[in-house]
Amino acid sequence: MPDVSEPVQALALLPADENLQGERRWLQDSLAWLKSAPPELRAERLRRLADDLRADPTANGRFRRLWAQAFAPRLYGEAGIPEATTLLRELMVRLKRSLLPQLEDELDIYSALQSASLNRGDAEWVAGLSDQDIAGWRELLGASEGDFPVAIRLLALRAAALGLSRAVMKVMPHKWETESPFFDLVDAANRLARAPTGAEVRGHIEETVLQCRYSAGIAHARMEEMGVSSDLVFRLDLAIAQLERIDVLLRVMSGQEDGRRFASMLVHAFAEEHGIHRLLGSSVNRVARHVVMHTGKSGEHYIAASQSEWVHMGYGAAGAGVITAGTALAKYVFAGMGMAPLWTGVAHSLNYTVSFVLMQFLGWSLASKMPSMTAAALSAALEKEDGMRSEISLVAAITRTQTIVTLDNLAGAIPAAALVDLYIRSRTGHSFLAQAAALHGVESMHLWRSLTIPFAALTGCFLWLSSLVAGWTANWMVVNRLPEAIAQNRAVRGAVGEWMAQRLGKGVQHHLSGVAGYFCLGVLLGLVPFVSVFAGIPIEVRHITLAGASLAYDVSALAWNRAMPWADTGWAVLGLAATGLLNFGVSFALGLWLALRARNLDAKRRLELVRALWSEVRRHPARFLWRHEPEGANL
DSSP: OOOTTSHHHHHHTOOOOTTOHHHHHHHHHHHHHHHHSOHHHHHHHHHHHHHHHHHOHHHHHHHHHHHHHTOHHHHHHHTTSOSSSSHHHHHHHHHHHHHSOOOOOOOOHHHHHHTSOOOHHHHHHHHTOOHHHHHHHHHHHGGGTTHHHHHHHHHHHHHHHHHTSHHHHTTSSOSSGGGSTHHHHHHHHHHHHHOTTOHHHHHHHHHHHHHHHHHHHHHHHHHHHHOOOHHHHHHHHHHHHHHHHHHHHHHHHHTSSOHHHHHHHHHHHHHHHTOSHHHHHHHHHHHHHHHHHHHHHHHHTTSOOSHHHHHHHHHHHHHHHHHHHHHHHHHHHHHTTOOOHHHHHHHHHHHHHHHHHHHHHHTOOOGGGHHHHHHHHHHHHTTOOSTTHHHHHHHHHHHHHHHHHHHHHHHHHHHHHHHHHHHHHHHHSSOSSOHHHHHHHHHHTOTTTSSHHHHHHHHHHHHHHHHHHHHHHHHHHHHTTHHHHHHHOHHHHHHHOHHHHHHHHHHHHHHHHHHHHHHHHHHHHHHHHHHGGGGTOOOOOOOHHHHHHHHHHHHHHHHHTTOOOHHHHHHHHHHHHHHHHHHHHHHHHHHHHHHHHHTTOOHHHHHHHHHHHHHHHHHOGGGGTTOOOOTTOOO
16 A cells, blocks of 8 residues: 555555455545644645545545445444443443454444544544635535435434333333324434425424433433433433434534534544443432432431430330340350351351341331431432521431430440340359450450451441442332332232232332341441451451440450459440441441532532531530420421
8 A cells, every 4th residue: 555644645546445445444544644743733734635635536536435435424423422222231342442452344434533542632623623624625525415314314213212112111201102202203304314405394303303302301300200220321311312413413414513513523422432431420320319319318217306206216226236235145156156257257147137137127226327328318408508507407416316326226235235244144153255255355446456447447338338238229129119019919919918918018118228238238247357368358347336235245254254454445445436436437428428429519518518517516516416406497
């Protein structure tokens, strides 16, 4: 092939090739030749290439043949628009494209531009071209205006297939497919192809596209009520992107959109096509927002709005503490059985999960579950515009509730553990724990001689992850309408009766997300420390209520044996306090961070909240610990 520094001559001298391999190589090499020039000289090369192509009849004819084979409609209709129809498949396509060499055996302008390593600077350069720079190219490409209706027809077919799919129709505002504007979209595009200059025809497709976009927007809003799945969001966003591209092509055809701006948009789309950040942004953010919303709704149940609710939650928290004393007892029993690490971890996970799920069904509160849940509820309040009154009231209610639940968890766990140890001593003549085991337990909680602080922070991360699982389960339950499905299912009603089916549906609605979150927490607390043994990383967990009950067993054993290390016990109590602060602080901070990101709240609102809270804490500290607003006050 001739030297690419003279692309016009190289094109004219290309040998005849039925497979068009030479033309494909010329197209790619010419793009590389143009892109290799400095930005200030690139426009001159572009003008010279157009002038030389028009001046050489042989090269002109080869170029027009090449452009006809390059199938510009694919470029117009696919650049920057996902190739797959699901999020996971599109991620795989982009990862494959980024990591593996691509076969470049097709003669089309889309493939050539895709392999040209375009960037945002190239898009800005295209947008800044002058009329003189592109005058020659308008003449060369003027005969390809028929490519726009073809691209619009392809886009209409694909958008209609998405908009009329069963999954998307579930959230559309139309009951039947024939009522949807997507049903008429393909016909409107076909009419445009037959009469591309007709004003009535163009007005019809513009109106149809507008109605389709309106329906898709309503579908997005309905998902906020009906639940969100990442694939459904991805499909809707893909259909909207295709509709927006049709709208742009219609404006280019009518002269309302400048060709340079359209070309710049295509180049920018290629520059963004290799990344996954923007791809994940919309779908994942919408799902995260909905998960946070469900987490926040669950969090509202962990906030005492009145004195009576505060007292009621306190009693429930004490009951949860008593259960935790039994959980800590079983933990020591399993640890002393000498099982393999994996089975020890499984036993601990079952122990924790059964205890937590029992609390869920009894309606009792575990303090460590609350922070990330209530953080999501707080982020919802930040969207209000009322001078921070509702936010301050909500934070005060959160801290009051957290304080009473934490203290009552410990008030139930510590005395219960002491009573259990007293009972065992009365029956066996010795404490539940041997002196060496009790000393080790106290030392493991030492504030600064042990790894209590990092372990407590890690446990805070586990608490946050369990709240995400609970929120995701609630969203999944809404998407699939599981409670209604159970209550109305013929097989379920036939097996247990209609009344019991209704009760089962309500039970699933009230408890499934909580059970899922507690199951996740139980697995993380029980299995992670023992699985980490295989990696040689000694990870432990520090959960405030479990640690309080365990420390009570340790102190009881040492007290009865008159071997109390008072200094170490004091440091262990401080370690317990630090465990509580880190469990709550890390979990709340992560929950609030995700909620704020999902709701796209800016830093200004966060700073306003911090200032307002600090001012209120200095003036009325009791409001954040025990003093309640009058009954009926808004949170």
